[in-house]
Amino acid sequence: MDKMNIPIGPQHPLLKEPLRLNIEISGERVLGGILRLGYVHRGIEKLAQTRNYNQNVSLTERVCGICSHVHTTTFCRAVEALLGLELPERVHYIRALMCEMERIHSHLLWLGILAKHIGLEMVFMHTWHDRESILDVMEELSGGRVAHAVNQIGGVRFDLDEDHGPMVDSTVKKLKVDYEELLDVIEHDTTLKARTQGIAPLSAEDMKKYCVVGPVARASGVDVDMRRDDPMPPYDKLDFQVITHPDGDAWSRTYVRLQEIRQSLHLCKQIIDDIPEGPISVRAPRKVPAGEVVMRSEAPRGELFYYLRSDGSEYPARLKIRTPTLPALGILPEQLSEIHIADIPVVLAGIDLCIACADR
Amino acid sequence: MVVNTIDIDALFNALGGEIDRDCIQQDSIQNEVVIEIPAEKLLEVSSVLLDQFDLYHLSTITAEERAGDPDYLAVQYNFWKGSGLTLLTRLEKDSPVLRSLTGMIPGADFYEREVAEMFGVQFTHRAETPPLLLPDDWDGDPPMLQKEEPK
Numbered sequence: 001m002d003k004m005n006i007p008i009g010p011q012h013p014l015l016k017e018p019l020r021l022n023i024e025i026s027g028e029r030v031l032g033g034i035l036r037l038g039y040v041h042r043g044i045e046k047l048a049q050t051r052n053y054n055q056n057v058s059l060t061e062r063v064c065g066i067c068s069h070v071h072t073t074t075f076c077r078a079v080e081a082l083l084g085l086e087l088p089e090r091v092h093y094i095r096a097l098m099c100e101m102e103r104i105h106s107h108l109l110w111l112g113i114l115a116k117h118i119g120l121e122m123v124f125m126h127t128w129h130d131r132e133s134i135l136d137v138m139e140e141l142s143g144g145r146v147a148h149a150v151n152q153i154g155g156v157r158f159d160l161d162e163d164h165g166p167m168v169d170s171t172v173k174k175l176k177v178d179y180e181e182l183l184d185v186i187e188h189d190t191t192l193k194a195r196t197q198g199i200a201p202l203s204a205e206d207m208k209k210y211c212v213v214g215p216v217a218r219a220s221g222v223d224v225d226m227r228r229d230d231p232m233p234p235y236d237k238l239d240f241q242v243i244t245h246p247d248g249d250a251w252s253r254t255y256v257r258l259q260e261i262r263q264s265l266h267l268c269k270q271i272i273d274d275i276p277e278g279p280i281s282v283r284a285p286r287k288v289p290a291g292e293v294v295m296r297s298e299a300p301r302g303e304l305f306y307y308l309r310s311d312g313s314e315y316p317a318r319l320k321i322r323t324p325t326l327p328a329l330g331i332l333p334e335q336l337s338e339i340h341i342a343d344i345p346v347v348l349a350g351i352d353l354c355i356a357c358a359d360r
Numbered sequence: 361m362v363v364n365t366i367d368i369d370a371l372f373n374a375l376g377g378e379i380d381r382d383c384i385q386q387d388s389i390q391n392e393v394v395i396e397i398p399a400e401k402l403l404e405v406s407s408v409l410l411d412q413f414d415l416y417h418l419s420t421i422t423a424e425e426r427a428g429d430p431d432y433l434a435v436q437y438n439f440w441k442g443s444g445l446t447l448l449t450r451l452e453k454d455s456p457v458l459r460s461l462t463g464m465i466p467g468a469d470f471y472e473r474e475v476a477e478m479f480g481v482q483f484t485h486r487a488e489t490p491p492l493l494l495p496d497d498w499d500g501d502p503p504m505l506q507k508e509e510p511k
Binding site: 036038209229291303307326330 | 390391416417424425427436442444466478490491492493494504
């Protein structure tokens with residue numbers, strides 16, 4: 001049968017953010033694809049060299065509109081490491097609480113998008129409704145739904161008051177109930193299983209070859225999570241499981257992320273119960289001593305990498321950011337090979353693409 | 361997964377005199393083992409890391425200009441296995457050329473393309489690819505090498 005090329009994007013109803021994908025098809029079969037990024041490239045790494053460290057906290061917050069908090073957390077940890085700052089324990093707990101709520105709302109957002117692509121409108125509405133309750137809590141805590149502006153170099157900008165603990169607690173309880181309903185759908189709904197099981201399976205070896213991280217890798221059985229393997233405080237004191245699944249297909253990715261929501265709810269509860277009293281920041285100087293540091297955190301989509309080099313001035317000499325979506329996009333052409341055209345949305349959604357993150 | 365930190369002595373022995381002991385440094389970048397290698401040894405050293413130490417995870421490739429070393433580009437290969445390991449190499453800025461690792465680590469593809477576009481590094485032994493991030497008609501200097509004053 002004749003081969004044909006079909007361009008998808010940069011603007012396309014399937015895509016929430018711009019990228020270009022040229023797929024080659026033969027009949028209904030996809031033979032492969034070529035990917036092109038850069039449509040939302042903002043030159044953030046270059047821009048960072050012209051902003052001082054405090055301004056860069058705001059800049060890194062804008063790398064991503066979903067996982068903004070983990071970016072500032074990683075950046076601040078890198079600067080604080082160069083400054084040699086010892087932070088109060090309470091700071092770590094507040095940062096981790098926001099990280100986990102961010103993971104929950106990111107995973108719920110993703111699950112809603114996948115459900116919408118499959119045609120499960122009810123699951124889409126259900127998950128996005130639940131996501132709103134988490135966003136409401138984040139807004140109540142920080143004042144922002146998307147850019148939370150929680151972090152500053154040397155600590156955090158808000159403290160939890162006596163009302164916040166019960167609010168997080170009641171939201172966690174409510175979401176745990178809703179979670180069981182969602183898990184029932186994922187495990188038993190025939191439409192969802194038909195559209196996701198066995199679709200674009202990738203092995204752990206594939207994931208390792210392409211350096212893929214996060215839930216996508218864990219859904220192929222790669223047992224890696226920076227919260228456990230390269231932990232920032234207070235994760236070394238918290239109890240949670242790293243969820244993996246051996247199958248590597250679109251259903252496994254759904255299952256892993258849903259189970260991770262449960263773990264994050266469990267972590268939120270622990271943080272609220274265990275958070276120590278104390279100050280929420282220490283004074284940080286404007287100039288950072290010369291030196292280099294690498295920081296890794298577990299963002300909702302996987303390992304987030306920051307490299308920071310200071311030359312002793314008020315401005316970073318180099319800030320390198322590698323977001324987890326970039327390696328996941330590297331394996332996309334492999335995933336698109338030998339699938340049905342109708343499965344393209346499921347494959348794209350399965351990765352949980354964040355193009356703004358990948359472009360920077 | 362059993363998390364291992366990197367055994368520097370075992371690493372040095374495995375490299376079998378390919379590099380000087382002084383070129384392996386603990387924590388010259390905080391939290392990282394850094395091995396400074398000549399560019400032509402990149403493939404050999406990476407093979408040892410991958411085959412003998414199972415250091416399959418390349419977090420990224422980081423290139424940069426350093427003020428104290430104006431004629432060179434520093435290129436880092438940031439590996440990770442329980443803790444970080446960085447291979448550091450210096451390239452002459454006039455003709456920065458590196459051997460591609462995509463044959464061994466396919467995940468290096470996007471990282472190499474980004475370094476090629478943003479810093480003008482030429483990677484050999486890899487497939488020709490269209491631009492990944494820059495516009496198709498870009499004909500200026502590599503963006504990260506352009507000078508801009510802090511505001």
